[in-house]
Amino acid sequence: MDEALLRSLIPSVLATLVRRGADFAAAEDAVQDALVEAVRVWPADQPRDPKGWLVTVAWRRFLDATRADAARRRREDLVDEEPTPGPAPVVDDTLQLYFLCAHPSLTPSSAVALTLRAVGGLTTRQIAQAYLVPEATMAQRISRAKRTVSGVGVSRGKFDQPGDVATVLRVLYLVFNEGYSGDVDLAAEAIRLTRQLAAAIDHPEVAGLLALMLLHHARRAARTAPDGSLVPLAEQDRGRWDTKSIAEGVGILQAALARDRLGEFQAQAAIAALHADAPTAEETDWVQIVEWYDELARLTDSPVVRLNRAVAVGEADGPRAGLAALAALDDLLPRHTAVAAYLHERDGDLATAARLYAEAARKAPNLAERDHLTRQAARLNDRRGR
Template structure:
């Protein structure tokens, strides 16, 4: 059974049902039932036309559910005759489905859950396991999201930036449970890139590939975090790096710079350095300048302070940091790092401990605690 094929066909089949007149919530339920049926039937009797089979079965599931619900009988004028499977599909349907799942009326968490279920073809159980929440909680989240978008017209133009932000949120969740969300985000972004020609879509795909290429080196055997400068670069996936760089170069050549392209350019410079010491920090600062211009984000400015500290020395980095809000996430960790590089170990140890207390991620908290303990040991020695 090719589950990847099933998940890849999910958005197309769902889009066909919605285009035929099914409301989003009912169509999504019908598609999920068809997927379950495919998992049961296909191993023994694989269809010659998988998409056509799914469309036919999903449409029949929708018909059965509609006819069984007396409150929905007013819809029967649009479902009395069953069209031939596979009709009324175009590449824009899948794109509109992405837009619908990332609708601005949804919260980010709801948009992510709906995208993973409706576009990604994941079950509610899989999504719940990936986000470490009870299945009932995730079922409620998905149900609310479906109700929210059910009244949204399917032919309205969507916002590419919102779709990309949702996919980026999926990617940043990484891995937990039996679903690799980073790999899933890459798959969905590849799918999006196949139906829309947009340099920022390419930029996000390049960024994901370049970050994912370093995945194997990010943690030690005991599960502890390994900072970028200490990672074994021989374990980086050169194939993914090469693909990411190629996609990025093609996007940048179109001269329509966006924030994901700029972030990917920074990731590419890190990937290009044979050693941490050979990193081109001057160029990285220049790309952060572009990011600041594009986003004016305080978090971008925080990361830029680190880059300035590497390019021009820790005191220059601390000067940049002084202009930022101390309440920013990771502010204390960045300050600790720059103080350590400047030789102020006492301040650095205190700041690492402060950053550890504020960390929401267990692995990050453990890493920062170790850093504080390391410096305290040196100070006592």
């Protein structure tokens, strides 16, 4: 059975049920029932129209549940609307589902969590780890969000009060980053949906996000070594970068910037474009990158942005300037210790750098990053020993 296909169909099937009149929570339950049935049936007899099969089975499960619930007898008129079996219409409701999950009645964090669960297909545990909260806490948050969305109501073919574009963009970017991590491969799906959003909405920040995704995705093949270890940007084989995606991303970004409505995703894409434009790491225009980080910090006031800016300052003005910028930031920030280690190494203080790399490895959020930082510490200790 093609599990990747099954995962890719989940959001579209869920959105189809919601568009037909099922409330969100009941629709998700019905889709989960259909998935269980697919796992049981498909290995022996996979349907020619997988989406149509899932929609039909999920809709029947929803109707069965509706009939069994006396409190919901007002929905019995939906029984007459059951679609006849056959090929599913070639309509992608996934993007509308994103907007429903970004409904203004939800907080941004709840909207993101709900979308990652319902559309992205991530488990509650994965989302809880991303938010650094207990799994039970995240389960409650998602459950409340589902109940809220279930009560907002939809009109046929169009959701009544879609969430704002900014929230949808944050969701798409989180899905892209989760996919890039390798835990759940959703990067290509995030790009597809952002393309769809860009075609439907004339908004420079949508274009900025699409450009950013393309520029980051273009480096994907070079980010890991054959043994799975991380390859830092400066050490990547730039011949493995996808030049077609880079060219497309730069073109989209330039058109967005020309509209003079700068947003955070355009600024991030501009930084990524400067990295992509450099033939070698040594030829990177770090002065311009610092200027773009200044713009990004002005737009977001994000401590993570200021942390990344400290690295850029260290490259543009020297490691001691970078350390001075870093000293103004909270040392509890994620990656703060790793950045300090890198800047101390650049400054020639190998003993401090090795100690900080080892400390950063203990704090690393995943195995790949921990292995990389541990190797950096070992490399410096070996140099010191020689």
